[in-house]
Amino acid sequence: MGKYDRMEEADMKIVDRVHQLAQKYQCKMSQIAVAWHWAKGVEAPIIGATKAAYLDDGVGALNVKLTQEDIAFLEEPYVPHPIVGAINQNPPQGVVLLDEKK
Template structure:
């Protein structure tokens, strides 16, 4: 079983909702996703930009959030269990090593 297989059905429902909104407003899916994050108070989402056009898309998403934030933010997204990341700081003096010898 893959790391994210448990939440595939939940994730695909979110993808369908984002796709529907993107088609309704004539924008890209990533713009809907970023607009949703901004309406939830995420001030600096990681956009993974590898091309200049990705920054243009992010700027367009900010406009979507400003114009349609109340509609984009509709519905709730249940949180995922944290997978593959450290969800808290280790106790004082504990060192985390990820190098195998």
């Protein structure tokens, strides 16, 4: 079982909704994702531009204007994910983690 497999079913509900909105707006799913970030106030979303076309896709997201209904549609099935592979708080003073790097 992979690190994030336990949340795959919940995640796929959101992926399906991103796909539906991409069809509605006749754009790429990545553009819906970037448009959602902008709608939520993120001013510089990280788009992972390993190819020039990805930059074009990111710029194309400027033409996608999600409505409040679209945003609610995307967010409605969201389920918070448990923390995996990291600690969620600092250990008490004096406690040494076994896998701590020195």
